[in-house]
Every structure is written in structure tokens, then in C-alpha cells.
Amino acid sequence: MKITSLGYLRVESPDAKDWATFGPEVLGLAVSEDPLGRPNTVALTNDDRPGRIVITEGQQNRLQCAGWELPSAEDLADAVEELERAGVAAQRATAEQCEAARVRDLVSFTDPAGFTHELFYGQLVVPGSFKPGRAMSGFVTGGQGLGHIVLVVPDLVQSLDFYRKVLGFRISDEIDMGGNRLIFFHVNPRHHTLAIMAIPGMRGLHHLMLQVDSVDDVGRAHDLCLDRKIPLAMTLGRHTNDRMLSFYLRSPSGFEIEYGWGAQTVDDEDDWVVTHMKSTSIWGHRPGDAPAPGCVEPIQG
Missing domain, CATH: 3.10.180.10 (2,3-Dihydroxybiphenyl 1,2-Dioxygenase, domain 1)
Structure with missing residues (x-):
């Protein structure tokens, strides 16, 4: 596919x-x-x-x-x-x-x-129409798409088989985190467009990542969250796998927004080697003051 x-x-x-x-x-x-x-x-x-x-x-x-x-x-x-x-x-x-x-x-x-x-x-494109809602440099999209999402699934193996064998997603790497296995997939040069982790009996959207063009955009957004007292799920940090410098804030709809800059890309699919790591971050990404995610819920029935 x-x-x-x-x-x-x-x-x-x-x-x-x-x-x-x-x-x-x-x-x-x-x-x-x-x-x-x-x-x-x-x-x-x-x-x-x-x-x-x-x-x-x-x-x-x-x-x-x-x-x-x-x-x-x-x-x-x-x-x-x-x-x-x-x-x-x-x-x-x-x-x-x-x-x-x-x-x-x-x-x-x-x-x-x-x-x-x-x-x-055939998604609609209106050239030159984007005007950010506040002063900033813009977002990394184009062939990399909207960004990436992380989903909580009840059965990791079942979802892994489906995304790989049916939808054709390709594994970038994996992270072992507190007994959980996170699997990251790419479909274009973005390091990962989808990641999944399993919590039995649970399902939901954990976060959406938006990548900006400048590290200063990350810093300004971080200051803005502090000034407005918007709950942070995780503090500033840098990830081990895609090297994204980011922080996580809680959206009005319960799921988190990862706001980041500087992620590495999968530039040569043929030479890409899948690895696994034992930590999500090189530094930072400490727990913030936000409550538990509100978009991940028990599966009913």
C-alpha cells in the first residue's frame, strides 16, 4: 500500500x-x-x-x-x-x-x-494561503505530512502486524520504556509518522507532534505556555531516536501536543537500520504538571 x-x-x-x-x-x-x-x-x-x-x-x-x-x-x-x-x-x-x-x-x-x-x-491545496496565528517561522510539512501521532493500543502484536503487513508502514526503531515497547513507523522521510504502545484494555490518541522550522519557535511557545499557565505534560528535552528537541503540552481535548524542532529524517530507506533504545530522551522531558491524558480511555464492551 x-x-x-x-x-x-x-x-x-x-x-x-x-x-x-x-x-x-x-x-x-x-x-x-x-x-x-x-x-x-x-x-x-x-x-x-x-x-x-x-x-x-x-x-x-x-x-x-x-x-x-x-x-x-x-x-x-x-x-x-x-x-x-x-x-x-x-x-x-x-x-x-x-x-x-x-x-x-x-x-x-x-x-x-x-x-x-x-x-x-487529492487533498485540497491553496498555495500561499497559510498565515500563522501568531508570529513564528512556520511548520515542517510538505512531503512529510501533518506531523506524527502516537496511539495507545490494547494489543501491540496485533496492531504491529496490521500496520506493517496491511498498511505497509515501515519500522524506524523501537524504545523500551518502563516495561512498555514503543514502535515507531515511517512512510516518508519523517523519522516517524506513527508510533504505537500497548496498554491492555485501553485505546486512544496519546499525542500529535507538530514540527516547527526554528528552535526559537519552540522556546517562544514554551514561554507562552508558562505565561498562560498551560499545563505541560513533559518539559523541554531531546529524544534518543529522532533527536527532536521538544516539549509536550496538554491540549483542550485531553491528548498532548509535542511541539518540536530538529528531527532527523530517513533519507535513504535502503540503508536504514532498525535499532532499539532503553530511554525515550537524551536529556529533559521530565514529567510536568498536567493531569493524566484525557484522550486515552478504557475500551467499553
Whole structure:
């Protein structure tokens, strides 16, 4: 399957309206107009593709879906056939759903952990339209996509098999952390676009990473969080595997935002060697004052 990037996220949250200020004023995201004019929906972006992050008001904090980009209609058709061969039912979107996602076509399916995913092609681009919500240099996107996400899954082996064998994600490396095994996957030069860790009986979005163009953007955002008393999940630090310098803040919807700079890339797939580490960070990333994540919940039923 030819997944090339993480194209978008959709999230449900009782506090969706808070993103109208949190997104631009804290993260520097731009507000996008919702194509369907839906009330109580906040659409944001970190580049010239409007609506990469959409938060809709709902009863709970949860990931509604992750959208994965494919190069063409032919690749989408091939992907549907691959899903069917793997016994995964794919549902074709309506014209209204494609309009809401700002794509030419998409299909949705559910993975073994219970997450909804969408495969799409033809995402809307409006050249020169991105204007950050506050003064900053911008974000690293392009061929690397929106950023990366980390998901909590109930069964690591089951999810690992699905993402590798069905969706075609490639392992970058692994980290052993407090008895948990974190597995990092890449689909483009970004060191990882997805990572998974297992907590039996639990499922949810742990964090979304947004990578900025300048280390000063990280410092200014960190100061802004301190000034506004926004809870930090982890302090400034540098990761062992992708060398990202970052900190983690709690979003209004319970999951964390990793705000970072300077990650290494997978420049040559053929020469990449998978390794594993015993710590997530070279320095820093100490626990902050934020409460436990609110977007990771027990699986019901």
C-alpha cells in the first residue's frame, strides 16, 4: 500500500470551541473555514492545506479518524483491494464526506484496535494561503505530512502486524520504556509518522507532534505556555531516536501536543537500520504538571 503521509486528523471533544484560540494563539496554527459551515467545529492547519486538524464538539475526547494520503485514484483503488484481501471492510465516502475532508475521494475502515482510519487522494491545496496565528517561522510539512501521532493500543502484536503487513508502514526503531515497547513507523522521510504502545484494555490518541522550522519557535511557545499557565505534560528535552528537541503540552481535548524542532529524517530507506533504545530522551522531558491524558480511555464492551 502506498501511504505517503498523515494528511489530517479529526477529533471529537466537549471543549472543541477552545481550539479557536488555543490553535492560533498558542500553537501558531491558522484557522480554516469549514466547507460545510458546521456549528461547533474548529478547523485548523499548519500549511497551505486547509483543515488538517478538525475538532468537532461531542460528548467525549476521542480520535474520530486519522486520514492517510495516497498518490492517486489508482493507488486508492489498489489499497481497497489490499484491505479486502486482508478481510478488512472499506466503506466508500459520500460526496459530502469528501467535501468535508477536502479531498477528491476517500474510504474508511476500522483497525484491530478499534480506530477509524481514512485513505484518501487529492487533498485540497491553496498555495500561499497559510498565515500563522501568531508570529513564528512556520511548520515542517510538505512531503512529510501533518506531523506524527502516537496511539495507545490494547494489543501491540496485533496492531504491529496490521500496520506493517496491511498498511505497509515501515519500522524506524523501537524504545523500551518502563516495561512498555514503543514502535515507531515511517512512510516518508519523517523519522516517524506513527508510533504505537500497548496498554491492555485501553485505546486512544496519546499525542500529535507538530514540527516547527526554528528552535526559537519552540522556546517562544514554551514561554507562552508558562505565561498562560498551560499545563505541560513533559518539559523541554531531546529524544534518543529522532533527536527532536521538544516539549509536550496538554491540549483542550485531553491528548498532548509535542511541539518540536530538529528531527532527523530517513533519507535513504535502503540503508536504514532498525535499532532499539532503553530511554525515550537524551536529556529533559521530565514529567510536568498536567493531569493524566484525557484522550486515552478504557475500551467499553
